[in-house]
Amino acid sequence: MTDDSHDGDPTGRPDASDENRTRADRNATATDIASGRTRNSSAARSRPDRLRPETDGGRVTDRPEDRGAIFEEDGDRELDRGPFQQWVANSISNPERTYRAMFYVATIFFLFTTLFPFYWLLMVALTPEGRQQDIVLTPNGFNPGAFVEVFQVIPFHWYVFNSFVIATASTIIVLVIASLAGYAFGRLEFPGKIPLMLLVLVISFFPPAAFFIPLNDLFNTQFAVLEPITGDGSLYNTPGAMVLPLSAIFMPLAIFILTTFYAQIPDGLEDAARVEGTTRLGALFRVIIPLSAPGVATAGVLTFIAVYNEFFFSFLMTDGQPENWAPILEGILGYQGQYEVMYHLMAAASIIGVIPVAILVIVAQEKIVSGLTAGALKE
Amino acid sequence: MTTDTETDGGTEDRTAPLIGDERTSERERTGNRLVNWMENLSEAAYAYLLLLPAFALLALIAFYPLVMTFVMSLREDRTRGLEPLGGFVGFENYVDILTGNARLARQFLDVSVSASYPFVELGVPFLQQALFVTLAFAVISVLLETVIGFGQAYVLDQDFRGRRWVRVAIILPWAVPIVIQGMIFFLLFQPTVGFGSDLMQWLGVFGPDPLADSQDAFIIILVADIWKSAAFMALLILAGLQSVDRSLYNVARVAGASPWQRFKMITLPLVMPALLVAMLFRTMDAMRVYGLIESTAGCTTVPSLTCLVVEAMFGGTRIFATAAAVAFTTAIVIGLIISVYVFFFRDTEGGLY
Numbered sequence: 246m247t248d249d250s251h252d253g254d255p256t257g258r259p260d261a262s263d264e265n266r267t268r269a270d271r272n273a274t275a276t277d278i279a280s281g282r283t284r285n286s287s288a289a290r291s292r293p294d295r296l297r298p299e300t301d302g303g304r305v306t307d308r309p310e311d312r313g314a315i316f317e318e319d320g321d322r323e324l325d326r327g328p329f330q331q332w333v334a335n336s337i338s339n340p341e342r343t344y345r346a347m348f349y350v351a352t353i354f355f356l357f358t359t360l361f362p363f364y365w366l367l368m369v370a371l372t373p374e375g376r377q378q379d380i381v382l383t384p385n386g387f388n389p390g391a392f393v394e395v396f397q398v399i400p401f402h403w404y405v406f407n408s409f410v411i412a413t414a415s416t417i418i419v420l421v422i423a424s425l426a427g428y429a430f431g432r433l434e435f436p437g438k439i440p441l442m443l444l445v446l447v448i449s450f451f452p453p454a455a456f457f458i459p460l461n462d463l464f465n466t467q468f469a470v471l472e473p474i475t476g477d478g479s480l481y482n483t484p485g486a487m488v489l490p491l492s493a494i495f496m497p498l499a500i501f502i503l504t505t506f507y508a509q510i511p512d513g514l515e516d517a518a519r520v521e522g523t524t525r526l527g528a529l530f531r532v533i534i535p536l537s538a539p540g541v542a543t544a545g546v547l548t549f550i551a552v553y554n555e556f557f558f559s560f561l562m563t564d565g566q567p568e569n570w571a572p573i574l575e576g577i578l579g580y581q582g583q584y585e586v587m588y589h590l591m592a593a594a595s596i597i598g599v600i601p602v603a604i605l606v607i608v609a610q611e612k613i614v615s616g617l618t619a620g621a622l623k624e
Numbered sequence: 625m626t627t628d629t630e631t632d633g634g635t636e637d638r639t640a641p642l643i644g645d646e647r648t649s650e651r652e653r654t655g656n657r658l659v660n661w662m663e664n665l666s667e668a669a670y671a672y673l674l675l676l677p678a679f680a681l682l683a684l685i686a687f688y689p690l691v692m693t694f695v696m697s698l699r700e701d702r703t704r705g706l707e708p709l710g711g712f713v714g715f716e717n718y719v720d721i722l723t724g725n726a727r728l729a730r731q732f733l734d735v736s737v738s739a740s741y742p743f744v745e746l747g748v749p750f751l752q753q754a755l756f757v758t759l760a761f762a763v764i765s766v767l768l769e770t771v772i773g774f775g776q777a778y779v780l781d782q783d784f785r786g787r788r789w790v791r792v793a794i795i796l797p798w799a800v801p802i803v804i805q806g807m808i809f810f811l812l813f814q815p816t817v818g819f820g821s822d823l824m825q826w827l828g829v830f831g832p833d834p835l836a837d838s839q840d841a842f843i844i845i846l847v848a849d850i851w852k853s854a855a856f857m858a859l860l861i862l863a864g865l866q867s868v869d870r871s872l873y874n875v876a877r878v879a880g881a882s883p884w885q886r887f888k889m890i891t892l893p894l895v896m897p898a899l900l901v902a903m904l905f906r907t908m909d910a911m912r913v914y915g916l917i918e919s920t921a922g923c924t925t926v927p928s929l930t931c932l933v934v935e936a937m938f939g940g941t942r943i944f945a946t947a948a949a950v951a952f953t954t955a956i957v958i959g960l961i962i963s964v965y966v967f968f969f970r971d972t973e974g975g976l977y
Contacts, residue, residue: 496678
């Protein structure tokens with residue numbers, strides 16, 4: 246535990262110790278005005294390491310000096326305190342300790358609430374078929390074969406692949422087009438800016454069903470231009486029938502995210518690039534976008550996940566056959582037989598289906614954190 | 625900063641005095657006519673050029689279908705015969721929807737004014753009216769998700785060992801397809817499979833058949849939605865937190881600000897733009913909730929606005945015009961809520977506009 250304080254926040258150290266000293270001084274003045282100040286600060290400075298082993302397990306010792314002060318002051322007078330009282334007393338004199346404790350409680354709480362349904366899903370997946378009753382913390386029986394059976398009943402990997410391709414294509418389209426639009430909205434002044442932004446926003450007011458009937462007609466219309474690509478000239482049963490509407494529907498969110506992030510980059514950095522001879526588009530792609538990496542990564546992750554998980558168009562825009570680009574949703578619903586629902590297979594398929602997104606989040610979260618450096622560059 | 629040096633060895637030009645830069649860029653510009661043309665556009669013209677691809681796609685995929693659907697909503701339902709739509713009836717469909725006279729399985733809104741307290745009378749129970757169900761769902765879920773999402777983002781913003789994995793774990797619910805999310809909570813509260821109903825009945829919260837009871841099912845859907853969508857808020861708020869300049873905190877610490885003051889004076893104002901975008905889009909999403917309801921309790925138990933649209937459009941009753949009208953009324957309701965946002969947060973710096 247104590248190691249954490251070292252690799253935790255190296256940059257914050259000098260400031261923190263400064264502040265400690267003043268706070269320790271203040272404590273000392275309150276409890277022991279006459280001798281406390283000199284004794285405490287000198288003791289704390291000279292022997293910070295001696296006191297470290299005396300910290301009680303759960304806490305990260307950011308500031309041994311401060312604790313040293315308390316220990317010296319209260320040590321002999323408060324021996325009869327119980328452990329809880331001692332903890333409270335320490336918390337009052339050292340609020341950081343309470344924040345740290347709250348932080349751990351919150352982290353564990355969030356981890357439990359987010360992960361428990363997954364754990365439970367795993368238990369459902371491991372329970373053999375027909376015994377899905379009263380699953381609480383352990384599966385009724387043990388059947389890891391469900392994770393193999395998933396691929397035998399229907400070609401589930403094919404559905405996952407389709408979804409992956411559709412989501413990747415949509416994300417690329419959305420990020421490129423929304424970057425251009427976000428730059429215009431965030432950094433340029435032009436007449437009609439707010440009405441145009443509201444026009445983009447209005448799309449998100451409508452339930453997806455409002456788009457469906459005209460779009461379905463449009464995608465079933467045969468265009469001579471498309472014949473070499475799709476065969477019969479219509480978009481139905483092609484990835485285009487999914488990528489186009491999903492890109493359009495999730496684009497407003499990406500545009501708004503990118504607008505807020507691009508707007509925060511100081512003009513000076515862009516001007517500097519322009520003075521050095523960068524083209525207008527060059528300034529966008531080489532200055533603005535790299536500096537807004539957290540925003541771009543967030544927009545990308547959100548778009549990818551939203552497309553991957555979309556319910557409405559995924560359900561209606563293909564005929565459900567994997568060779569016709571049916572997405573993962575159709576695969577999961579494929580385990581609903583005519584007479585029974587194979588819950589354990591649906592659960593296993595769900596867990597498998599979440600893995601690609603989990604990998605994506607692991608990769609992208611590095612970019613989302615990179616805001617730290619971006620922040621340093623900003624002004 | 626990188627420049628277009630790859631195109632024509634501008635490396636030595638960069639070291640030239642500023643006066644030479646004009647000439648350099650001129651020379652680079654002559655290389656490509658398209659770039660040259662773009663450089664000479666006025667700011668407004670350049671902005672319109674950048675917006676062109678977005679609006680071209682949106683016009684084809686979003687605006688064109690919406691206009692068609694709107695025209696549809698002005699026509700008459702014709703349940704018999706070959707052609708499903710009759711002649712133009714103006715806004716009659718909208719009037720039917722708002723007065724509770726539409727041929728829908730659940731009404732959009734069914735209230736009448738009465739003389740005695742509380743002066744309005746509900747035609748059917750509160751949670752059987754799509755508008756109220758959806759509004760209650762949106763308000764409660766967005767509020768709770770914002771608070772929880774902020775908490776999660778704050779945790780993820782700290783430095784600690786294993787942060788990467790905690791971050792993945794907290795964002796993971798957002799990655800769950802809606803069908804799966806629905807299935808998890810359906811099974812959890814399904815009396816024979818899960819233990820959720822037993823637990824809640826033991827606590828005295830739920831009645832005998834939670835998934836068929838409007839109120840209990842509403843709570844289940846709310847919990848399911850918060851579980852999944854708090855991660856969305858957390859991710860957006862985290863991105864906002866990450867772009868806060870860390871040196872501001874050092875300044876505040878030196879000035880003696882308490883953690884709460886640091887949060888109120890630095891974090892909140894700087895995260896506000898990202899937070900607003902997150903809340904805005906979450907509200908719109910919550911107002912359009914459908915897949916989750918369909919895959920847990922069903923649209924009859926908890927009718928949302930989108931539920932009405934989908935049931936009218938695909939329910940086999942051939943009331944397409946009414947479906948289109950409900951879709952547009954939903955959009956108007958969402959538009960009103962969004963204008964409340966825009967009104968209250970119009971002064972936020974770097975906000976929506």
